[in-house]
Amino acid sequence: MGRRGRARVRDPSMLTGKPLSETVERSIIDNGKDGWVTSPDLKHEGLSCEPDAMHHLTNFLLGNPNMNSSHLFRADILYDSAGILKTPEEKERMFTAYTHAEVAQEGSAKSVEAAPPKDIPGFVPVRTIVRRLIPRNSTLDRRLEQTCHQYEEKEQSPSVNRSLYVYTPHYSSPKDAPFYHPVVQSLAYLYEFRYDSADDPASPKDEENTKETGEAGERTRGGKGTLSLHILPFPASEDFDPFSARLERTLQALLSTHVRLARNARLPPRLDAQESSQTPPDEGYNPVKDNIIPRHLVQNTYSRLKLQYASDLCRDWVEDTQPSKHVFEDLAIAAFLIELWRNMYGVPPKAERKDDDEHRGQNFPGFVDIACGNGVLVYILLMEGYEGWGFDARRRKTWTILPDWVQARLRETVYIPKPFVDAVSSPDGGLLSKLTAAGIPFHTDDDIPRDTFIISNHADELTVWTPLLAARAAAYLRRPFLSIPCCSHSLSGAKFRYPPPNTKRQGKQKRDDTSSDPMAQSSDQSGDLKALRAAKQASSTVTGDPNSAAVMNSTYGSLTAKTIAIAEEIGYEVERTLLRIPSTRNMGIIGDRKRTIERLRRLATGEKMAEEGLDGANADQIETIEDIAREIVRRECARDGGIEEAAKIWIERAKGLFHVGARRRGIGHD
Known part of the structure; x- marks a missing residue:
């Protein structure tokens, strides 16, 4: 049926x-x-x-x-x-x-x-x-x-x-x-x-019949x-x-x-003056939908990309999966990124550039798509004139249908976070030497240029690592990023369901607090099916409510909240936006967009940022951000037995992913 x-x-x-x-x-x-x-x-x-x-x-x-x-x-x-x-x-x-x-x-x-x-x-x-x-x-x-x-x-x-x-x-x-x-x-x-x-609307209003919102003088009619x-x-x-x-x-x-x-x-709900001036009233009330880039800009760019690339990609698709979802999803993400980068760096796509755009193109620092998967997103962005590259633990069959010069920008390599490199390194090479001996290429944070824009699209094990990886550039200039969470994993790479955030508590969520967090217990343990259905229905209005209990208590909502919490703890200015992509995993987390725009504006006018000199970073600030990141990693890895144990789990999982890809290509590895 x-x-x-x-x-x-x-x-x-x-x-x-x-x-x-x-x-x-x-x-x-x-x-x-x-x-x-x-x-x-x-x-x-x-x-x-x-x-x-x-x-x-x-x-x-x-x-x-x-x-x-x-x-x-x-x-x-x-x-x-x-x-x-x-x-x-x-x-x-x-x-x-x-x-x-x-x-x-x-x-x-x-x-x-x-x-x-x-x-x-x-x-x-x-x-x-x-x-x-x-x-x-x-x-x-x-x-x-x-x-x-x-x-x-x-x-x-x-x-x-x-x-x-x-x-x-x-x-x-x-x-x-x-x-x-x-x-x-x-x-x-x-x-x-x-x-x-x-x-009757002409009858007097009384406080006994006020709505559940508690707003005096406003009652259900x-x-x-x-x-x-x-x-x-x-x-x-x-x-x-x-x-x-x-x-x-x-x-x-x-x-x-x-x-x-x-x-x-x-x-x-009533909005304050700032929100009401930035939320298009015709979009319905949803504070994180079309709140970063106007909808018509993304959709117009998506229409152009679809006409230009979709037919050939679907025709030449070699993966076992259906091309329709993957191709159109990557086209939609590419459209958003193109308009986001136009917004941040003032750089239009190649087809729109004029002679006077060349100097503005130098503002774009390049991108890296971590866990790039089929490589289609990297391909589209490169074709549109944006310099960058992508990596994944295993090569995909789709890479073979892309131009040779694009394939050269797709690297089959294992990523080892710098804290894990430090934890397992030893004079004789330690665990990392075993990767080299097995012919498994790997890289660390230091291999990503400082200003690079980080794309973390359904990166699974790398999702929570994304703000940590991105922040290691410099204190005053963290790498901006876009993260689209998908499957939930801990920092060790093991599958893990983060507890829902405690929306009543102000400040950053700490792992040590979750045991006393009343929201940490999943609502489905209460057995109140009627309440669950009511919460789900409340989140399914005309425009949806990404802040509803039904969403925030879900595995996906908890993963999104955790990624945001870590980014904010490091010092990122975080924005959320619901992406118009054919996926239920469509929450985009953006780090330091506004700060990047402000920095480029001040660079263009010769002004100095409040927290840095244009000739270099503040060493104390860099040390501070590294201390914060180190403490986050220590805290989050405690559930796996400490950083060293988490590093071992990560490396073994990375070897497994690489070997799966190698076996599919008929290459033997020990």
Whole structure:
């Protein structure tokens, strides 16, 4: 039967079961001239979503039409008369760190006129939004401009709240409608919310009925809402059916999506002034989604990379795994890194560089992809003009399909952290001499240039090591990094599940504290299945909540929190962002992005950083950071019997990984 599909949002027994053409009826929003129609099957009653939450949900869907169609990436807002939703240009200005390069994006509203509002009896237009729908595959589907008008009732009632949104695509004929858009002249959502008499919004508010948030004067207002869909069809003709089966399926899908999201819709928590100025309101409330780089920049770059590289990589794929997931995931990560580096270093990809960009290209320090796996990410970044290399404990078959000059940048080598090198070294060479005798190449932190940008993409055993490895450059200039955690391991490389962080405790998490940490006991030991389900549901709202208990208590959430805690303990300025990649392991941890931008700015102007002279590092600061890193390693390795024992475990595991790769290539090793 395959995997179970999503549960039905609407009860089929509540529908007529008849074709749309047999159930259409005149709409209550029709003025007697235009010809608006609806159907009993295009109505859903009994929603508890309050009007303000529905308004917030509609804002979210205006910027995220991909929730309704898998053929769409997003919508670029070209104009909003209320100034709530931001245009691409306004979003870029919100990301103040874009100081090195002006990114000109197609999507100006200068040449796009808004469609005039419809005459809707009993309603008055109060807001106009013009948006451009962006398809995933621009070679198959064209972009489409669309005007949305928000209406309010002329005479508002204290017991009923009605809101209306009318969407008008910018085309005049059915044949001009792109595949992803319903073939209608206009589409409208009407939401009618009837308050319970005891909860009339005009009645006084009291503290006894305040919400669980404890905010005085704000109480739950009971009632039920009805969401209905209305269309303005094109006239019927010999070769056009205005109520086709395909249109009916599309309308049912649109209504079902709205209903499904409305059931969990909520208003975002209040933000402080700084957060509200940096969080695009049309993205829904999620403080770590699209918070580093504007979404449209990453998606536009991803579309270009996909057209340029995906076909050849999928065609030539030689691994036993399916190419689709790996190729498109690496393309998405590459797109994010390209825009991140444009943001940090002012360096565009090779195809966009002009003569005056050459000197700015010198700002980029190069990259290293630790545990680079199939090497596709290294290949794409090199092809895009960014210098770097990658290494892994075993060579992959995919390396053979890459150009020779790219293969030369992929190294089959075992990484031994410097603290482990120091722990197992001896006058006769110690354990490391056995690696050399067995023909196993290895390297340490010292083999990575000081300023190199560290990429740690699903690096497994190297995940928690990433900030420790990156910080060994210098006290004032730690290597910046991007870490995307995956599988959880301790510093010895052994599989290990870190305890959930104690979110109530301020400061860095210490291993010695976990025994008394009430959050250290997994919540599934309580046996409260209902509470677990509630926590999971709470984390699965429209935009998700990466800070929810369900996420933070998971193995992945705990690993992410541990990596962040170690980075912050060393002194990194850490940022989190949810990456738009086809993987559930999609949390990106970025270290010292803002400090790198500030350092380059001061270098360009001849200023000095507060903690360093431009001619060199402060020796005391370097010693301090090394002391902190050494203490972290000592503390974390205690569970494995100390640093020396952890080093032995690491080296044996590294030898095993290398030998697996060698056996697959038919090379014998002792």
